[in-house]
Amino acid sequence: MTRRQLLGTAAGAATLAAVGLPARAQEPLKVGFIYVGPVGDGGWTFQHDLGRKAAEEEYGDKIQTTFIESVPEGADAERALTQLALAGNKLIFATSFGFMDAVINVAKKFPDVNFEHATGYKTADNVATYDARFYEGRAVIGTIAGRMTKSNKIGYIGSFPIPEVIQGINSAFIHARKVNPDVQISVVWAYTWFDPAKEADAAAALIAEGVDVILQHTDSTAPLAKAQEAGVIGFGQASDMAAFAPTPRVSSIIDNWAPYYIQRIGAMLDGSWKSQSKWMGIGDGEVVIGEITDAIPAEVKDEALALKDKIASGAYHPFTGPLKKQDGSEWLAEGQTATDQELSGLNFFVEGITAKIPQ
Template identity: 55%
Template sequence: MKTLFKSVVLGAAALALASAAPAVAQDKTKIGFIYVGPIGDHGWSYRHDVGRLAIEKAFPGKVETTYVESVPEGADAERVIQQLVSKGNNLIFTTSFGFMEPTLKVAQRNPKVFFEHATGFKRAANVATYAARFHEGRTVIGTIAGKMTKSGIVGYVASVPIPEVVSGINAFTIALRKERPDAQVKVIYVNSWYDPGKEAAAAKALIDQGADIITQHTDSPAAIQEAEKRGVYAFGQASDMAKFGGKAHLTSIIDNWDKYYVERTKAVLDGTWKSGDIWGGLDTGMVEIGPYNPVMPKEVVDAAEAVKKGLIEGKIHSFTGPLKDKDGKERIAAGKTATDAEMLSMDWYVEGVSGDLPKK
């Protein structure tokens, strides 16, 4: 999903836009999607498929969409992407980090087809990249957790130890400890984006270790369901997961790709598509915060909304110094904020995260 950036600079000045070939003329523009998980995961792949449906709704009679779900990141992805090309798709969205190299290989062989790769950093004349600033949402829910926890222990069900995930853990922990300075975040990696059994087991283990709030960077609602069973609070991931834990679920970080997908489809239809990179946050609507559970006191809701507003207006940054890592080394100086490149290559934990960062 998923992002693995190593010392990559993505500032606006570095985003060179390259024109691609004109759109292919035909009765309907065919658009293909490749997903790393099932569309029924209620998380990452589900939300991308919601975006696919938004395209169909926006352009009735003008487009034809198709998708392939549960495609492993690796060699098999190249075969599936090439199949989408062979079936006449003019625009193809490849929606996981591990699809980056396969996307580039297929794109090189098919220069008249447009490709959009989620969370990647390599582009070409016919390959664009896009991602969302998920860490901003974690700053909001970290604020909520800091005000709602009683034990001061929060459990974090994580997928794989890559910068996208690590930066989210850190953003959450920083916000948490602004409200509860002695709070600790315990992390369990399940080494998968979607494995309901492992996600539930991780949540159970974290609750057994004293966590009274569970958050996650995995794709199924299993952690929330476990929290509901055990009587603790939880946050949803990628979509509104309230229906899976009516008492436990406080809110969700929601990925919203709809507007972006519609805009990029329109660009293909009118012949203005260009390669580039987008990294949208709360201000663009790519990241949203779901409805709040009524169990949350007004002061908690007000605090969450104030942080969200500050992030949207640029008055608050998820990573503002001074920030030290868990070993006491200063990583971001006082008065400074992390650059995009620093966030996208983050391989260290902030103070307050228990345990060591696993090596991939």
């Protein structure tokens, strides 16, 4: 038998191995990511890309990853997802809420490709969703905000009026009020996930209102830079933003996506991947509270960490009644907790918030 014939037989690879010739290596699993911002944003996208890199480190040459950054939500997302699917990626992570319909549309065209959508709620046989309980972290930093404000005015920079952001505003306010009944919260909508100029303008507007603690649900470090100029405090968002510690960044909410990406890519490699919806929080290690700096008094730090531990253990839910809606109507009775279904569609503020949700 010639070497050419040997390569063509079913037993060829085994025979080649027996005579010391290498068999063809298995092709790596191609995994794609689309990001709403740049990987250098220092926040949301930066953390997702850390998760991608962690998966590469975990699986080595078993996988090959690629990403497309700064993808606008809408038609551009469909084009980016299609590009990744046509390039042979068999698992694609879409990492922003506004990619949801694009994921569903493209998934129908590529039934042999599996998709994972961050923070969405639409699934299919080849579409899974994953989310983090950011509102748990907001409860912790809301507690710090309520204790630290001297003006009794805290501010919140919202990206878009979607349930994820509304959850965070409500949770921060509820827990600030628990420790300081005089707290008021002002909300400025940036209508962007990542735009440093708009985020800085939003922070400046809040500071002009007398706010001395700023929280954000946008992706850049611009609000912290503005807080630094004004001598007010703030928190890292999505990533630690520790370059601004010990102040104005006095703590942070860190999104830890690496374990999820490693687990789901592993499921593709071993053939166990199935559509699912996962929503994880502090107790799962997906939402992490960054170091609380010495700019915060020890007793406030201890109080915040005790709350974090109660949430992590399941002993406390940040949305526990009695709670009323903004219009004064009943929402949660004494001891009643909000269901995941209620929270995933949350479209109202709680009593005490005077800001309006844009329609």
